[in-house]
Amino acid sequence: MDEFWLAMVTAGSLIWQLDGDLWEIIGLSLRVSLTATGIAAFLALPLGALIALGRFPGRRVLIVLFNALMGLPPVVVGLVVYLMLSRSGPFGVFNLLFTPTAMVIAQVILVLPIIVSLSREILETLWQEYHEALRSLGASPGQSLFALLWDGRAMLVTALLAGFGRAVAEVGAVMIVGGNIDHVTRVMTTSITLEASKGNLALALGLGMVLLLLSLSINIAVYGFRYIGGERRLA
Amino acid sequence: MKETPQILPVTMAKVSVRRGDKMVLKEIDCQFDTAPARTLIIGPNGAGKSLFLRVCHGIVAPDQGSVRWAGETDPRTRARAQAMVFQRPVLLRRSARGNIDLALKIHGLDAAQRRSRVADALDRTGLTRLAHTPARALSFGEQQRLALARAVALRPQVLFLDEPTANLDPAAAHLVEDIVRGLSETGVKIIMTSHDLNQARRLAQEVIFLHRGRIKERAPAEDFFKGPENDLARAFLNGELLWWRRRSVYDGLGGRTADELGIDRE
Amino acid sequence: MKLRFIRCLLIAVLVLAGRQVAAAAPFIILASTTSTQNSGLFDHILPKFKAASGVDVRVVAVGTGAALRLARNGDADVLLVHHQPSEEAFVAAGYGVARHAVMFNDFVIIGPEADPAGVAKVKDPAAALRRIAEQGAAFVSRGDDSGTHKRELSLWAKANVDVAVHSGTWYRETGSGMGATLNTAAAMNAYTLSDRGTWLSFQNRQGLKIVLQGDQNLRNQYGVILVSPQRHGHVKFRLGQQFIDWLISGPGKTAIGGHRINGQQLFHPN
Numbered sequence: 039m040d041e042f043w044l045a046m047v048t049a050g051s052l053i054w055q056l057d058g059d060l061w062e063i064i065g066l067s068l069r070v071s072l073t074a075t076g077i078a079a080f081l082a083l084p085l086g087a088l089i090a091l092g093r094f095p096g097r098r099v100l101i102v103l104f105n106a107l108m109g110l111p112p113v114v115v116g117l118v119v120y121l122m123l124s125r126s127g128p129f130g131v132f133n134l135l136f137t138p139t140a141m142v143i144a145q146v147i148l149v150l151p152i153i154v155s156l157s158r159e160i161l162e163t164l165w166q167e168y169h170e171a172l173r174s175l176g177a178s179p180g181q182s183l184f185a186l187l188w189d190g191r192a193m194l195v196t197a198l199l200a201g202f203g204r205a206v207a208e209v210g211a212v213m214i215v216g217g218n219i220d221h222v223t224r225v226m227t228t229s230i231t232l233e234a235s236k237g238n239l240a241l242a243l244g245l246g247m248v249l250l251l252l253s254l255s256i257n258i259a260v261y262g263f264r265y266i267g268g269e270r271r272l273a
Numbered sequence: 274m275k276e277t278p279q280i281l282p283v284t285m286a287k288v289s290v291r292r293g294d295k296m297v298l299k300e301i302d303c304q305f306d307t308a309p310a311r312t313l314i315i316g317p318n319g320a321g322k323s324l325f326l327r328v329c330h331g332i333v334a335p336d337q338g339s340v341r342w343a344g345e346t347d348p349r350t351r352a353r354a355q356a357m358v359f360q361r362p363v364l365l366r367r368s369a370r371g372n373i374d375l376a377l378k379i380h381g382l383d384a385a386q387r388r389s390r391v392a393d394a395l396d397r398t399g400l401t402r403l404a405h406t407p408a409r410a411l412s413f414g415e416q417q418r419l420a421l422a423r424a425v426a427l428r429p430q431v432l433f434l435d436e437p438t439a440n441l442d443p444a445a446a447h448l449v450e451d452i453v454r455g456l457s458e459t460g461v462k463i464i465m466t467s468h469d470l471n472q473a474r475r476l477a478q479e480v481i482f483l484h485r486g487r488i489k490e491r492a493p494a495e496d497f498f499k500g501p502e503n504d505l506a507r508a509f510l511n512g513e514l515l516w517w518r519r520r521s522v523y524d525g526l527g528g529r530t531a532d533e534l535g536i537d538r539e
Numbered sequence: 540m541k542l543r544f545i546r547c548l549l550i551a552v553l554v555l556a557g558r559q560v561a562a563a564a565p566f567i568i569l570a571s572t573t574s575t576q577n578s579g580l581f582d583h584i585l586p587k588f589k590a591a592s593g594v595d596v597r598v599v600a601v602g603t604g605a606a607l608r609l610a611r612n613g614d615a616d617v618l619l620v621h622h623q624p625s626e627e628a629f630v631a632a633g634y635g636v637a638r639h640a641v642m643f644n645d646f647v648i649i650g651p652e653a654d655p656a657g658v659a660k661v662k663d664p665a666a667a668l669r670r671i672a673e674q675g676a677a678f679v680s681r682g683d684d685s686g687t688h689k690r691e692l693s694l695w696a697k698a699n700v701d702v703a704v705h706s707g708t709w710y711r712e713t714g715s716g717m718g719a720t721l722n723t724a725a726a727m728n729a730y731t732l733s734d735r736g737t738w739l740s741f742q743n744r745q746g747l748k749i750v751l752q753g754d755q756n757l758r759n760q761y762g763v764i765l766v767s768p769q770r771h772g773h774v775k776f777r778l779g780q781q782f783i784d785w786l787i788s789g790p791g792k793t794a795i796g797g798h799r800i801n802g803q804q805l806f807h808p809n
Contacts, residue, residue, distance in 0.1 A: 125771055126614075130613070170327070175379045181379055185375065217598075220598065234718065235573060236740060237721060237742040239743050
């Protein structure tokens with residue numbers, strides 16, 4: 039229990055001092071995971087919509103596949119991306135291994151199936167409810183899709199947050215493809231792993247609490263954004 | 274605003290619809306024109322009334338046969354001349370006025386036109402003070418009125434209503450009936466399903482009796498309610514027609530329990 | 540409303556994605572071991588090398604086995620590990636230019652304060668391990684193909700104990716780094732083999748202490764190897780060689796010898 043209180047104190051002093059190194063690590067964590075979530079969303083939302091509304095052979099296979107991929111172990115993704123980006127791998131010439139870009143790539147792969155599956159589920163449910171009314175109004179496919187995205191925005195934002203949560207919390211993939219290099223690819227989770235392996239449990243837990251706080255503030259920010267956007271009135 | 278295309282007459286020719294391996298609409302031949310202003314489609318549950326309406330409206334394509342709207346076969350070209358109110362109001366996650374506004378936007382109206390039509394439609398349905406309430410926070414009766422307001426705002430030539438009062442209390446149902454009657458008097462063709470015979474008596478100028486996917490009788494309301502020619506229709510009016518059990522019409526109710534007869538309890 | 544929402548999102552993504560990594564300085568990738576990193580050595584010596592040369596050394600710390608693999612794939616420029624036979628095989632296979640002995644420290648056998656197996660009574664590490672096996676006292680192994688793990692296995696072989704058959708009973712393999720293994724040993728109050736560097740900088744000792752040290756068989760030799768530019772044309776061999784030269788020269792040796800924890804020197808330059 040002592041460790042726990044010590045961790046609380048450490049977390050407090052970490053935040054209080056907020057030195058350059060910690061700031062850098064937090065910044066990189068945010069940058070990598072937000073970029074990964076952004077790119078994944080950019081690819082996954084249209085894909086989710088296509089699977090939700092489209093009727094084509096192999097659709098069910100895709101649904102099951104993406105649902106299964108939500109459970110991809112980060113370490114496996116890390117290894118695959120490592121093999122791709124390694125100097126001995128097919129994309130070695132791009133020299134991306136042990137860079138933040140490599141970490142973004144790995145996290146995009148981790149986050150994509152989550153956003154695809156959740157957004158598909160959300161849009162499909164809405165579509166079942168709306169499609170007769172929209173067809174009755176003579177809405178074009180584009181108008182229909184826009185109405186679905188807009189009406190589902192609160193839930194879709196939650197899907198994005200779930201994706202971001204996975205990205206910012208995973209360590210297996212970024213450890214392998216980033217290498218946990220100080221000042222270059224060290225993020226919150228790899229720092230936590232490193233400190234834990236040094237036996238610095240209080241510092242590791244303290245960093246964990248900072249990460250939790252970070253995650254919390256992002257969720258609060260998104261919630262506030264929705265609140266201002268009038269979501270609450272229309273929920 | 275673009276000229277609203279003509280839609281009447283609506284003609285269904287040998288229309289059949291299959292669901293699974295069962296035919297739920299069978300070779301429907303039917304035409305609707307401006308008069309009479311209000312046609313009620315009645316029949317027992319499972320007769321295919323809702324589906325009939327959807328096919329006629331163009332949101333469900335028939336498996337066989339064709340539907341033409343003033344000769345046109347593509348329903349999308351005629352979407353702007355017709356509207357539909359569903360049994361369960363389908364409202365989007367917006368304010369009451371936002372729901373109407375979106376429908377008008379889809380129909381391509383500009384902001385000024387939309388504003389005046391929204392105000393007019395809310396006024397006609399008595400929803401003006403609820404304009405900014407989220408649609409989903411309205412009571413069920415208010416939601417159905419909003420769905421009706423949305424349809425009204427579109428100024429359709431034909432308005433389809435699928436059991437619009439099925440889930441409403443009598444007062445709310447009367448309000449909806451009044452609005453529908455008022456609309457028909459301004460020249461809107463009403464095609465409406467109902468399983469409520471009293472409502473049919475109040476509203477109908479013409480009745481279509483549907484049974485197991487077939488039109489069994491189509492007659493002016495007065496004649497129909499006086500004495501239908503079809504034996505099934507007569508049984509239905511007497512409250513003796515039980516769905517799927519045509520036999521029971523001839524056997525009478527003689528001693529059977531409701532369960533045995535498969536009475537629908539909806 | 541809608542547009543504002545989407546625009547905000549886009550801008551946020553772009554701003555975050557657009558920022559470039561500031562590090563424009565020349566750098567090399569050094570594949571090394573977790574034990575070396577955990578000892579804090581790199582934090583101590585790399586700033587000195589950077590000051591002298593202007594070159595950044597980016598350390599990727601993994602187990603010795605994984606480090607060798609990284610280097611073999613050409614994903615590192617320099618290799619700094621501690622398992623001489625593997626290092627020599629690496630050079631012999633043409634993946635490395637040459638192996639230089641850099642520094643050494645020693646392994647220590649860590650165990651519970653009470654020392655239930657009586658390890659402290661013997662001097663020979665193999666004999667000590669045999670006592671642990673005879674008593675069935677809990678022993679935590681790295682089990683991760685690291686330099687420390689390889690050394691531990693060779694000591695068991697010397698002690699004539701086949702640990703594989705005991706795995707899961709008193710012999711526990713964690714399959715993780717030195718620090719994680721020490722955490723496990725601390726939690727189980729078990730024996731384990733650790734390098735002195737990690738042990739000295741380890742903070743979560745609880746009831747553990749050094750029970751055996753100082754034997755010739757526990758010497759832990761580190762070697763540094765430049766990855767062969769003949770194998771991997773992109774290897775930064777000039778910068779890599781510069782780093783190796785510095786490590787084995789006077790200033791490098793002084794830097795290595797100067798790394799202390801609680802006044803204790805962790806590594807001895809060769």
